[in-house]
Amino acid sequence: MLTNIYETSLALLTDLYQLTMSQGYWKSGRSEREAVFHLFFRSNPFRGGYTIAAGLEYIFDYLKQFRFTAEDIKYLSQLEGNDGRPLFATEFLTYLSELKLSCDLDAVPEGTVVFPHEPLVRVKGPILQCQLLETALLNLINFQTLIATKSARICAATGGDPVLEFGLRRAQGIDGGLAASRAAYIGGCAATSNVLAGKLFEIPVKGTHAHSWVMSFDDELSAFEEYAHAMPNNCVFLVDTYDTLEGVRNAIRVGLRLREAGHEMVGIRLDSGDLAQLSIEARQLLDAAGLTSVAIVASNDLDEAVITSLKAQGATIAVWGVGTKLVTAYDQPALGGVYKLGAIKNEKGEWQPKLKLSEQAIKTSTPGMLQVRRFQNEAGAVADVMFNELNANLDTVVMVDPLDPINRQPLDGGLNAVDLLVPVVRNGDIVYRHESLTTIRERVEQQLALFHVGVRRHENPQPYPVGLEQELYDLKTEWIHRARSIQTPL
Numbered sequence: 297m298l299t300n301i302y303e304t305s306l307a308l309l310t311d312l313y314q315l316t317m318s319q320g321y322w323k324s325g326r327s328e329r330e331a332v333f334h335l336f337f338r339s340n341p342f343r344g345g346y347t348i349a350a351g352l353e354y355i356f357d358y359l360k361q362f363r364f365t366a367e368d369i370k371y372l373s374q375l376e377g378n379d380g381r382p383l384f385a386t387e388f389l390t391y392l393s394e395l396k397l398s399c400d401l402d403a404v405p406e407g408t409v410v411f412p413h414e415p416l417v418r419v420k421g422p423i424l425q426c427q428l429l430e431t432a433l434l435n436l437i438n439f440q441t442l443i444a445t446k447s448a449r450i451c452a453a454t455g456g457d458p459v460l461e462f463g464l465r466r467a468q469g470i471d472g473g474l475a476a477s478r479a480a481y482i483g484g485c486a487a488t489s490n491v492l493a494g495k496l497f498e499i500p501v502k503g504t505h506a507h508s509w510v511m512s513f514d515d516e517l518s519a520f521e522e523y524a525h526a527m528p529n530n531c532v533f534l535v536d537t538y539d540t541l542e543g544v545r546n547a548i549r550v551g552l553r554l555r556e557a558g559h560e561m562v563g564i565r566l567d568s569g570d571l572a573q574l575s576i577e578a579r580q581l582l583d584a585a586g587l588t589s590v591a592i593v594a595s596n597d598l599d600e601a602v603i604t605s606l607k608a609q610g611a612t613i614a615v616w617g618v619g620t621k622l623v624t625a626y627d628q629p630a631l632g633g634v635y636k637l638g639a640i641k642n643e644k645g646e647w648q649p650k651l652k653l654s655e656q657a658i659k660t661s662t663p664g665m666l667q668v669r670r671f672q673n674e675a676g677a678v679a680d681v682m683f684n685e686l687n688a689n690l691d692t693v694v695m696v697d698p699l700d701p702i703n704r705q706p707l708d709g710g711l712n713a714v715d716l717l718v719p720v721v722r723n724g725d726i727v728y729r730h731e732s733l734t735t736i737r738e739r740v741e742q743q744l745a746l747f748h749v750g751v752r753r754h755e756n757p758q759p760y761p762v763g764l765e766q767e768l769y770d771l772k773t774e775w776i777h778r779a780r781s782i783q784t785p786l
């Protein structure tokens with residue numbers, strides 16, 4: 297079971313406008329009106345071809361802590377509007393203090409490969425409640441999905457060599473550091489240096505030593521000897537404090553003495569200079585000394601591009617320590633996920649599709665209560681089709697490319713079909729079984745294997761087909777026309 301990260305009430309972890317709109321829904325008698333929202337992103341991060349969904353378990357933790365306590369209500373009661381009078385009505389605050397979530401959430405399991413415009417989470421319930429959840433859900437899913445994806449890319453670049461996540465010191469605060477360690481492990485990292493993340497999430501913890509250890513002695517050899525004395529079963533010597541190849545020679549001296557004492561040196565770490573050249577030279581020195589099992593660990597601002605380049609240069613690095621660029625998603629610091637209303641019930645209790653128009657077709661949201669069906673054959677995933685659960689006849693599925701509607705592809709009934717969104721919360725209660733991070737990591741591997749290498753490559757990846765089921769496409773087109781006419785002046 298995930299240890300609760302959050303032990304405080306979290307209903308106020310939201311943008312003020314969610315609460316002002318909520319008072320609006322309440323005052324206009326529409327707070328209980330049923331609505332459906334979708335959380336999705338519009339483009340794969342890092343100019344990549346895929347994205348790894350993550351963060352769902354944190355949503356469960358957040359929902360468990362969703363309540364307006366007496367202190368929260370007191371705080372809200374003190375907020376003032378422009379005229380200096382209370383922003384919120386006392387009766388509305390009483391309503392909030394008695395609020396119990398009754399939403400249904402459907403979500404894509406963590407570790408699933410997902411694509412732009414596909415809902416990662418779908419929230420159905422009283423519109424006021426759906427609205428109150430928006431900001432926190434985006435906060436939780438956007439960040440962890442981004443970092444899990446970055447991690448998967450870095451791990452793909454190492455081609456299976458272990459990646460150690462070293463990012464805590466450069467992460468965005470305490471919570472960012474913990475969530476990043478979790479997401480990095482989901483994406484494929486072998487271990488973290490973050491000990492609290494290790495304890496909370498059962499992630500293996502690993503580490504070497506810092507330059508300060510070497511600098512605290514008069515010479516490097518004494519530093520390595522003392523470290524070996526203190527930690528004979530965890531010796532990875534950082535060799536670049538003064539002269540890297542001299543450092544390797546000192547490590548070898550200590551490694552051979554350790555062996556005589558019945559221990560094996562685990563590795564050396566390179567943290568500066570030309571990592572390809574130094575790793576090749578260090579490997580030669582280690583092998584010549586008979587220390588063939590000693591691993592070369594490298595760190596220093598690594599990311600998937602540098603790792604790919606180092607591999608191409610024949611670097612003999614066996615373990616990769618990656619911090620800053622992983623946990624901060626350095627080259628793209630936000631996923632840009634959004635949360636849009638798909639449908640709302642009218643006074644008669646009938647679902648009304650809703651969409652948000654945009655100048656750019658790609659930004660116009662898709663109406664309905666959406667589900668994603670992934671079609672697969674023996675070779676892997678063929679296409680994902682979004683459909684509207686409110687009005688779907690899926691006996692024969694014709695997929696329409698929303699950006700090129702002439703491109704209509706019938707999907708053969710012989711294909712396997714899996715619906716990506718699964719029930720996770722019903723009437724406010726979590727109904728999804730807890731998944732270990734091991735299960736989630738395995739899912740990432742299995743899922744990535746379903747996709748063509750062209751979709752997975754980092755340079756100019758092939759777009760994977762994601763389309764709208766024909767009836768949904770027609771519905772969207774109809775509602776685009778209707779929405780435009782709403783705006784057309786008489």
Ligand SMILES: Nc1ncnc2c1ncn2[C@@H]1O[C@H](COP(=O)(O)OP(=O)(O)OP(=O)(O)O)[C@@H](O)[C@H]1O
Pocket residue numbers: 567568569570571572573595596597598602605606609
């Ligand atoms: N052979 C290589 N090919 C491509 N990139 C490399 C190679 N070796 C190191 N790098 C990367 O180059 C970047 C800068 O390395 P550089 O050697 O300039 O800095 P540094 O070694 O940290 O400098 P300093 O000695 O001041 O610490 C780092 O991201 C590092 O991982």
Ligand SMILES: O=P(O)(O)OC[C@H]1O[C@H](OP(=O)(O)OP(=O)(O)O)[C@H](O)[C@@H]1O
Pocket residue numbers: 462463465466505506507508567595596597598617618619620621
């Ligand atoms: O480069 P990153 O991918 O962010 O990996 C983490 C970095 O953090 C440490 O450096 P730092 O200078 O903070 O401490 P040190 O004195 O132990 O090298 C470590 O040596 C790595 O270089």
Ligand SMILES: O=C(O)c1cccnc1
Pocket residue numbers: 462463489502503504505595617619
């Ligand atoms: O254990 C390490 O080598 C380590 C830990 C944090 C940051 N950099 C390196």
